[in-house]
Every structure is written in structure tokens, then in C-alpha cells.
Amino acid sequence: MYGYAGTILRINLSTGAIEKQPLDETMAEQYIGGRGFVAKLLFDELPRGIDPYDEKNLFIAATGPLSGHLVPASGKTHFGAKSPATGGYADSNMGGHFGPALKYAGYDVLVLTGRAPAPSYLFIEDGRVEIRPADAYWGQGALIAEKNMKTELGEDFQIITIGPAGEKRVRYACLSHDFGRQAGRSGVGAVLGSKQIKAIAVKGTGSLPVFDLKKAFEAGKEAYKKVAAKPGFTEWTPEGTAGITNWVNEVGVFPTRNFKTSFSDHYEEINGKAILKKLKITDKGCYCCPTPCGKYGHTKTKLGSAYVEGPEYETIALFGGNCELKTIEEVAYANYLCDELGIDTISSGAVISWTIECFEKGILSEKEIGRPVKFSDLETVDYLLEKIVAREGIGDLLAEGVKKASEKVGQGSDVFAIHVKGLEWTGYECRNAPSMMLAYMTADIGAHHSRAWVLGHDMAGAWTNVHDLVSGGGTVERQPQAQIKAESARYVIDSQHTRPLFDALGICRLQLMELGFEVENYVELFYFITGKKRQLGFSAGAVFHRTHPIRSQRGLFYPQGENGAAAGLVLRGQGLGCQWASHQRHPGSPGARRCGRCTEGRRRTGRLIF
Amino acid sequence: MMPTVIHENCSGCGTCKLVCAMENFSAVQPARALLRIEGRFPAPGDYQIHFCDQCGECADNCPVEAIVMESGVYRVDQALCTGCMICVEVCPKGVMVEQPGSEFPAKCILCGACAKICPRSAIVMPEAVTA
Ligand code: SF4
Ligand code: SF4
Ligand code: SF4
Numbered sequence: 054m055y056g057y058a059g060t061i062l063r064i065n066l067s068t069g070a071i072e073k074q075p076l077d078e079t080m081a082e083q084y085i086g087g088r089g090f091v092a093k094l095l096f097d098e099l100p101r102g103i104d105p106y107d108e109k110n111l112f113i114a115a116t117g118p119l120s121g122h123l124v125p126a127s128g129k130t131h132f133g134a135k136s137p138a139t140g141g142y143a144d145s146n147m148g149g150h151f152g153p154a155l156k157y158a159g160y161d162v163l164v165l166t167g168r169a170p171a172p173s174y175l176f177i178e179d180g181r182v183e184i185r186p187a188d189a190y191w192g193q194g195a196l197i198a199e200k201n202m203k204t205e206l207g208e209d210f211q212i213i214t215i216g217p218a219g220e221k222r223v224r225y226a227c228l229s230h231d232f233g234r235q236a237g238r239s240g241v242g243a244v245l246g247s248k249q250i251k252a253i254a255v256k257g258t259g260s261l262p263v264f265d266l267k268k269a270f271e272a273g274k275e276a277y278k279k280v281a282a283k284p285g286f287t288e289w290t291p292e293g294t295a296g297i298t299n300w301v302n303e304v305g306v307f308p309t310r311n312f313k314t315s316f317s318d319h320y321e322e323i324n325g326k327a328i329l330k331k332l333k334i335t336d337k338g339c340y341c342c343p344t345p346c347g348k349y350g351h352t353k354t355k356l357g358s359a360y361v362e363g364p365e366y367e368t369i370a371l372f373g374g375n376c377e378l379k380t381i382e383e384v385a386y387a388n389y390l391c392d393e394l395g396i397d398t399i400s401s402g403a404v405i406s407w408t409i410e411c412f413e414k415g416i417l418s419e420k421e422i423g424r425p426v427k428f429s430d431l432e433t434v435d436y437l438l439e440k441i442v443a444r445e446g447i448g449d450l451l452a453e454g455v456k457k458a459s460e461k462v463g464q465g466s467d468v469f470a471i472h473v474k475g476l477e478w479t480g481y482e483c484r485n486a487p488s489m490m491l492a493y494m495t496a497d498i499g500a501h502h503s504r505a506w507v508l509g510h511d512m513a514g515a516w517t518n519v520h521d522l523v524s525g526g527g528t529v530e531r532q533p534q535a536q537i538k539a540e541s542a543r544y545v546i547d548s549q550h551t552r553p554l555f556d557a558l559g560i561c562r563l564q565l566m567e568l569g570f571e572v573e574n575y576v577e578l579f580y581f582i583t584g585k586k587r588q589l590g591f592s593a594g595a596v597f598h599r600t601h602p603i604r605s606q607r608g609l610f611y612p613q614g615e616n617g618a619a620a621g622l623v624l625r626g627q628g629l630g631c632q633w634a635s636h637q638r639h640p641g642s643p644g645a646r647r648c649g650r651c652t653e654g655r656r657r658t659g660r661l662i663f
Numbered sequence: 664m665m666p667t668v669i670h671e672n673c674s675g676c677g678t679c680k681l682v683c684a685m686e687n688f689s690a691v692q693p694a695r696a697l698l699r700i701e702g703r704f705p706a707p708g709d710y711q712i713h714f715c716d717q718c719g720e721c722a723d724n725c726p727v728e729a730i731v732m733e734s735g736v737y738r739v740d741q742a743l744c745t746g747c748m749i750c751v752e753v754c755p756k757g758v759m760v761e762q763p764g765s766e767f768p769a770k771c772i773l774c775g776a777c778a779k780i781c782p783r784s785a786i787v788m789p790e791a792v793t794a
Contacts, residue, residue, distance in 0.1 A: 157694065260692035263691055
């Protein structure tokens with residue numbers, strides 16, 4: 054099968070059984086790869102009703118047909134499981150070099166079931182697959198463990214690790230790779246930890262079959278030229294995702310003080326320019342990426358100094374905005390702590406800001422927390438992260454995420470527990486962005502912009518790539534209240550159906566989203582590599598789709614804070630409700646293909662249609 | 664003739680390696696690439712490009728003199744090479760590369776493909792070579 058490696062590697066960790074199964078052609082045809090494979094395999098094989106930490110949960114790593122090929126940014130891998138964060142469908146993607154290495158080793162997909170009897174790691178070198186003891190690494194930080202394993206196994210191994218957070222089953226523990234790339238969301242790191250797997254190390258020296266190698270080579274080289282011709286290539290790349298910080302702040306969408314306000318006064322201290330000035334050593338990209346968004350650097354704070362990749366925009370939003378850390382060095386240090394501990398910066402930033410608000414409101418006491426906590430305080434962040442990852446004292450509660458924690462704490466703390474389906478919001482405060490709010494509400498994995506990012510529609514009334522949006526934006530002093538327009542749902546659905554394409558192909562979407570590198574380019578590359586003629590563009594692919602009782606939260610009925618473009622604005626729930634209904638009725642909506650009374654854990658997978 | 668290698672520009676994407684393998688071996692198989700990208704993490708946190716500078720160390724050490732200079736580049740003559748891999752051991756840059764699935768090692772022939780693709784201008788060939 055052209056493009057693919059052709060094999061699914063299945064490992065039962067309880068029995069040690071290793072099986073190499075030929076990749077099913079029909080599955081490849083219908084579900085393409087990556088996120089499509091994750092959804093298909095979970096739907097078919099995940100026993101219903103189990104706890105996410107049950108050994109019967111699956112852990113899936115899936116590449117796509119374009120992963121590892123000469124296609125701009127072909128380094129994405131999708132991970133899937135039943136989510137410890139939401140109790141529902143989970144996937145989380147990661148860049149770097151792991152997926153291509155897995156394919157060169159001969160495998161498109163890795164499926165783990167069962168639980169290793171003792172801490173272990175997986176060793177994969179082409180055809181050789183072993184479950185090895187990981188006593189030497191268990192307990193180590195995710196970055197340190199990766200370094201130590203590279204020293205033991207060799208530089209050529211691509212490794213994913215978990216940190217102590219994954220070992221302790223923090224519900225938003227992440228997977229870590231290449232000293233700064235993470236599959237951050239949905240708690241996939243905790244699933245791997247529950248299986249007693251510390252790491253997966255892969256070295257692949259094989260080749261991938263290509264339908265028309267000559268043409269794929271020429272078209273691939275051409276694609277790099279086309280990406281380089283986009284204005285964003287030279288203008289967006291230097292700052293990467295952090296370059297959007299000013300704009301998000303100016304239009305009043307930057308989450309600050311636990312999503313209470315949407316404007317930060319100190320944004321110049323924590324934006325992309327601050328990274329370049331204060332931190333950066335090198336650009337760091339994923340496999341075959343022409344536009345490296347990673348900024349690897351070094352930070353110094355009063356708590357210590359560290360090498361760290363990032364922070365990228367989301368981390369800036371959650372730690373610089375939501376927890377109000379005042380300098381890029383502090384944000385980067387919080388980023389480093391999370392990376393080493395193996396915990397998602399987004400969810401942990403939201404959990405910490407929620408805790409601080411609980412403390413301010415007298416809902417959680419100094420005694421319960423163990424010390425006073427406050428915004429703009431790196432020590433607060435450091436203290437709470439340590440507690441969470443050790444699951445000590447208050448940390449045991451906070452390791453459950455804001456939804457479960459607020460249910461336990463009560464006293465109205467659920468109103469400012471900002472999440473969808475148990476997954477904390479990412480870096481967009483949506484009261485002035487109704488389409489984006491709708492995107493969060495209808496995201497299958499919970500609040501995540503990976504499903505749809507429609508701020509361009511909310512703010513500029515149009516679909517446009519991020520670079521054009523931001524560079525044309527200028528300074529907006531006060532953004533008019535964004536309107537819920539008739540097309541809002543349509544925009545959300547379009548975005549929700551464009552993004553899975555990249556996730557299924559095993560490539561990065563930023564070249565399209567940020568630079569405007571057109572989808573059509575992939576049609577040709579896909580054909581030369583796989584030999585399949587397809588229309589790309591509207592790929593329907595979503596699972597686990599249900600409503601979320603967002604009404605109880607600050608998002609809808611509480612005006613925003615004092616300053617910034619969206620000050621005092623409140624989003625009218627009724628209009629949004631109509632849009633939600635319209636989203637669900639739309640034939641392209643995954644919701645339209647499920648019964649009206651969908652309950653948690655009930656899924657329907659649509660055939661992925663290109 | 665020699666390329667300029669600018670380590671600070673490199674983002675570790677490895678596109679050069681993939682293209683080298685496609686150009687020289689018609690294979691989507693970066694393990695065969697004739698240059699090496701080393702990521703030095705966490706410290707000092709940068710990339711080093713290891714590129715053949717035609718120093719001739721391999722040729723000097725080849726016991727059967729199978730590595731010969733030909734219009735500015737050292738090439739492995741497979742008719743003479745015995746596959747002893749001594750050259751692989753002595754190459755100071757680690758870019759005499761054992762080839763998966765082949766009994767002969769291979770080295771850079773200055774084709775310029777990597778420089779042409781490098782999206783960060785980290786390998787820059789003089790025009791004469793890339794033409
Ligand atoms: S744009 Fe960023 S995330 Fe995407 S492939 Fe490049 S380096 Fe990776
Ligand atoms: S293509 Fe350029 S930036 Fe990428 S790894 Fe090679 S030398 Fe570095
Ligand atoms: S010049 Fe050609 S042979 Fe040498 S490393 Fe670059 S692509 Fe490979």
C-alpha cells in the first residue's frame with residue numbers, strides 16, 4: 054500500500070504478546086490514518102464502560118499516509134485512548150520525529166493493551182520489538198529520562214517519555230518527545246503511565262513505498278518553494294505561535310486571571326518578541342518542517358534556570374495570562390516545570406488559576422492549600438505543580454482537573470471552573486468570540502482549538518490565515534461586540550472538517566492555518582505518494598459528540614473584566630444556543646449523525662469522507 | 664566548491680536527510696542520508712550539521728584504495744570496496760555511512776540537493792556546484 058508502512062504493531066503488555074498485523078486496506082481507504090485510525094480503532098476495540106485506567110483501555114499511536122514523506126511538516130503523530138480527563142474519546146497530536154521513525158521502522162500504528170507487570174519501556178528497532186525494564190528511568194522527569202535514554206540507546210532513537218505526572222496518573226499528564234514536543238491534551242500520558250510504560254523508543258532505518266517517486270520528489274521540492282513564497286514564511290516563522298499574543302490581547306480574547314478578564318497589561322513582556330529577546334537559542338522544528346515554530350532557549354528566574362522549548366502561545370496564555378506571570382522568563386520556567394513533570398501546560402495553567410480564584414474567594418483556605426496562593430507568583434505555580442504531580446494534599450484534588458475538583462469543592466466554584474466535558478479551555482477567552490465558543494462547546498475531546506479555530510470569523514468576519522489576520526489587524530482599541538452571525542455555525546463546521554484532514558494525513562496544519570499554504574497542494578502530493586486520487590478539503594471525521602452544560606459557567610452570563618477590548622461584554626446565551634442547534638442539525642455535523650440522547654461514552658464513527 | 668554550513672540556522676527538521684536519500688538512492692529512507700544532523704539537547708540546546716568536507720581521511724585509511732578523488736569529490740568504488748567499514752570508523756565527521764541493505768558504505772558526492780531544499784538556509788552551496 055503506497056505511502057503507508059503497511060503494518061499495525063500490537064502489544065499486549067499484560068501477556069507480553071507482540072503481534073504484527075497487516076494494515077487493512079479498507080481501513081486505510083476509509084479512515085486514512087492518524088486521527089481517523091485512532092477513532093476507528095477505539096470505536097471497534099475499546100470495551101464500553103471501562104475506567105480510563107482499566108488495563109483494558111487502549112493506547113494508540115497512529116501516523117498518517119503522508120507522515121515521513123517529503124511533504125512540508127510531515128512529522129505528526131496522533132495518540133488516542135479513553136480519556137482520563139473527560140471519560141470520553143481522546144486524541145492528542147504531537148510533532149517532532151517520532152511518527153516518521155515509527156514508519157521507517159515498519160509500522161503505521163502502535164496499539165497497546167493491558168498493563169506491564171512492572172515499570173517498562175518499549176524498544177523498537179525496525180523488526181526488533183522488546184518490552185524492557187524501566188526501573189532506571191521510572192520516577193525521572195520526562196526530559197531527563199529522554200536524555201538518559203538517548204545516552205543509553207543512541208542519538209538515532211526517537212523517544213516519547215512520560216514524567217512523574219503520568220506515573221501518578223494526573224488526569225492531564227502529557228507525552229513528551231524531542232525535548233519540548235508534547236501530546237499535551239486529554240491525559241494520554243496518564244494512560245501510558247497506568248500501563249506502567251515510561252517510554253517508547255523507536256529507531257527506523259527502512260524505506261516507505263511511493264506510487265510515483267519521481268513525481269513525488271519533484272512535487273515535494275516544489276511544495277517547499279511554495280511555502281517559502283508565502284509572506285508568513287519570513288514574517289510568521291521567527292516568533293512562531295507566540296506571535297499572535299498581541300493581537301489576541303488587542304481584540305479581547307486573551308484569558309487573564311482565570312478567564313475573568315481578557316486583557317493583559319504586561320503582554321509586551323510575555324509575547325513572541327520577548328522570547329526572541331530574552332530566551333531564544335535556536336529555532337526548532339518538527340520533521341521536514343519548513344517553518345519551525347519551536348523556539349528553544351534558556352531561562353533564568355529566582356527559582357532557577359533551565360533550558361526549555363517554548364513557550365508557545367497556549368502556554369503564554371495560560372501561564373502569562375491566566376496565572377499572570379509577569380515576565381517571559383517566568384512563563385518559560387513554568388513551561389519547563391510542566392515539561393519535566395510531564396503535565397499539560399494548558400490544563401495545569403487553568404487548574405492553578407482556578408485554585409487561586411478559590412483562595413481569593415475564601416472557598417479554599419490557606420490550611421487546605423498549604424500556603425497562600427496568588428496570581429503573578431511563580432512560587433505559587435511551582436508549589437501547586439509539585440503538589441499536583443505528587444498528588445499530595447490539595448494536589449490530589451487538583452490532579453483531577455477543574456471539573457472534578459469543583460464538583461468536590463462545591464460552593465459555586467463550578468461557575469469559574471472553565472472547561473468543556475472536563476477538558477480545560479485553551480488560550481482563547483470567548484465571551485467576545487461566539488464562534489470560537491461554539492467551537493469549544495462542540496469539540497469532541499472537550500475544549501480544544503485543535504478541532505476548530507474561528508477567531509478570524511469572530512473578529513474579522515472572514516476566514517483568513519493567521520499571519521494575514523494578525524499583520525493586518527493593527528491596534529484595535531475597543532473591539533465591537535462580536536456578533537453571533539447566521540454563518541457562525543457554518544464556519545465552525547468548516548473548520549472542524551478541514552482540520553481533521555491534517556490529523557488524518559499525519560502532517561501539521563500550521564502551514565495552511567498560519568501561512569495560507571493551500572489545501573490543493575496536498576491533493577497532488579497525496580496522489581503521487583499513495584496513488585489515490587481524492588478530493589481533499591471536507592473530511593468528515595468526529596466521534597463522541599455531545600452537548601456540554603456551558604450555561605453554568607462564567608463564559609455566558611458574566612460580563613468580562615474592567616479593561617481591554619472586550620471589557621464589560623457579555624455573550625447572549627440564546628443566540629449561541631440557536632447556533633449550537635444549527636451546528637447540530639447541519640448534515641456535516643457529527644452531531645447530526647448520532648441519536649439525540651447521546652450519553653457519555655456512546656460513540657458513532659462516521660466514515661471519513663474526503 | 665565546498666558548501667557553507669551555518670549551524671545557527673538549522674532547526675533540525677531533517678528535510679536535507681530525506682532529500683539526500685531520495686536524490687542519491689531513490690528511496691524515502693533518511694537512514695541512508697550522507698549528512699548528519701545532531702541535536703544537542705537539553706544543553707547547549709542547538710543543532711550541529713555534520714557534512715563531508717572531502718578531507719580524504721577515508722581514502723587515506725582504505726586498505727584497498729577503493730576511495731578515489733574524482734573531479735573534486737572522493738567516491739567509493741564499489742568494484743574495489745570490500746565492505747570492511749574502516750572508513751566509517753575513521754571519518755572524523757561520522758558521515759561515511761553504512762547503508763541499510765547494502766554491503767558498501769556511501770559518502771557525500773556534493774550533489775547539492777540538501778542545500779537546495781534546506782528551508783532555513785543552513786547549508787548553502789556555491790552556485791557552480793548546485794548548477
Ligand atoms: S509549524 Fe511547528 S508544529 Fe508544525 S511542523 Fe513546523 S515546527 Fe512542528
Ligand atoms: S534541512 Fe536545513 S534546517 Fe533542516 S535539518 Fe537540514 S540543515 Fe537543518
Ligand atoms: S551534497 Fe548531496 S550527497 Fe552530499 S549530503 Fe547533500 S544531498 Fe547528500
